Amino acid sequence: MRLGYTTGTCAAAAAQAAAQLLLLHTFDRAVSVTVPRGDTVTVEARVESVQPDSVCCSVVKDAGDDPDVTDSIRVLASVRRTEEVSGGGCAKVRILGGEGVGIVTKPGLEQPVGEAAINAVPRQMIADAAAAAAARAGCADVLEVTISVPGGKEIAERTFNPRLGITGGISILGTTGIVEPMSTQALLAAIEAEIRVRAAEYDAANGRHKKNEVKRLVLTPGNYGHRFYEDMRLDAVPEVICSNYVGHAIDYAVQQGFTQILIIGHIGKLIKVAGGIMNTHSHNADCRAELIAAHAAACGYDCRSIRRILRAATTDACFDILDEVSPELTRQVIERIAARMQFYLDSGTKERALCGACFFSSIRGPLGSTETAKKLIAQWRQQQ
Numbered sequence: 001m002r003l004g005y006t007t008g009t010c011a012a013a014a015a016q017a018a019a020q021l022l023l024l025h026t027f028d029r030a031v032s033v034t035v036p037r038g039d040t041v042t043v044e045a046r047v048e049s050v051q052p053d054s055v056c057c058s059v060v061k062d063a064g065d066d067p068d069v070t071d072s073i074r075v076l077a078s079v080r081r082t083e084e085v086s087g088g089g090c091a092k093v094r095i096l097g098g099e100g101v102g103i104v105t106k107p108g109l110e111q112p113v114g115e116a117a118i119n120a121v122p123r124q125m126i127a128d129a130a131a132a133a134a135a136r137a138g139c140a141d142v143l144e145v146t147i148s149v150p151g152g153k154e155i156a157e158r159t160f161n162p163r164l165g166i167t168g169g170i171s172i173l174g175t176t177g178i179v180e181p182m183s184t185q186a187l188l189a190a191i192e193a194e195i196r197v198r199a200a201e202y203d204a205a206n207g208r209h210k211k212n213e214v215k216r217l218v219l220t221p222g223n224y225g226h227r228f229y230e231d232m233r234l235d236a237v238p239e240v241i242c243s244n245y246v247g248h249a250i251d252y253a254v255q256q257g258f259t260q261i262l263i264i265g266h267i268g269k270l271i272k273v274a275g276g277i278m279n280t281h282s283h284n285a286d287c288r289a290e291l292i293a294a295h296a297a298a299c300g301y302d303c304r305s306i307r308r309i310l311r312a313a314t315t316d317a318c319f320d321i322l323d324e325v326s327p328e329l330t331r332q333v334i335e336r337i338a339a340r341m342q343f344y345l346d347s348g349t350k351e352r353a354l355c356g357a358c359f360f361s362s363i364r365g366p367l368g369s370t371e372t373a374k375k376l377i378a379q380w381r382q383q384q
Contacts, residue, residue: 002065008118011059015130016129023137033129041178057077058074060074073155075172082141096116119174234377289309302325316363319367
């Protein structure tokens with residue numbers, strides 16, 4: 001699959017083109033940039049504006065084959081030569097966020113509150129690109145580089161930024177400079193960032209985390225879980241959508257000091273946890289019918305019913321088959337599934353935190369909860 005370039009790489013290339021035109025009076029449409037992972041990539045730049053003391057250039061982002069909402073956006077870098085002298089015989093680069101670049105409003109992210117959401121690696125790439133042009137020009141002034149993204153505010157509504165407390169635009173990101181299609185690492189980084197934000201919010205509201213102090217978190221695998229979380233009215237407990245990465249989210253939440261964690265999700269996802277599968281994506285494992293069939297067999301269901309369950313297309317279809325035999329036995333199967341989920345959740349947290357799960361069906365509504373989940377929900381509601 002075709003690789004792409006991060007917003008950080010685009011910003012650095014645009015800054016390099018603008019700095020060269022401003023300071024060296026040369027412009028190369030094809031701009032070569034060495035990215036952090038070591039590759040040298042070439043992107044196409046264009047001139048947006050030229051003023052006596054500033055130049056603005058842009059690069060259109062190519063995300064390759066990754067379905068990135070920021071694909072094809074224009075990343076602009078405006079380089080301005082200030083009247084300040086940096087000292088030390090070389091230029092100093094000051095980086096600002098312009099239109100369409102988000103502002104950090106909550107602690108726990110890589111940049112402090114009030115700063116533009118331009119992460120550390122892209123900042124270094126932008127600074128290096130501008131400083132290299134300044135060195136070739138013998139310039140020792142302070143250069144001001146402003147990164148902008150036309151339409152970035154609207155695009156940001158389709159990203160994690162609103163949940164993270166980044167307002168007004170997208171983030172300028174990238175640790176390697178390269179976008180790898182369907183990057184798992186990028187999604188995990190976004191989940192981790194949101195967990196850090198929730199931890200920082202908790203600390204800000206309740207004081208810094210102390211040993212044995214309770215920190216609570218709800219994890220939901222997706223939109224179905226989010227809606228069920230809203231129905232449960234646990235508003236006082238923060239929520240993080242963890243996609244399919246249930247195990248990773250639990251581990252990272254524990255690292256961030258959360259001691260009570262509740263997972264709320266559709267049975268089609270969370271049934272896999274009962275098999276010790278903590279990445280619930282269907283490409284990773286799809287044993288929904290097999291797990292239900294195994295517990296149904298243990299509860300005494302006949303071979304014909306088991307075979308029908310194994311042929312069923314959905315978990316709801318499986319429960320329909322169970323109910324045809326005995327609604328009471330269906331309840332026993334659900335209790336066994338919940339107990340097995342709890343076993344694997346306890347194994348994963350290793351007494352570092354209390355972790356339980358609630359699961360539901362979009363047709364049947366609430367189906368069951370693990371024992372720890374029941375205790376946590378009762379305690380949380382009592383204290384709301």
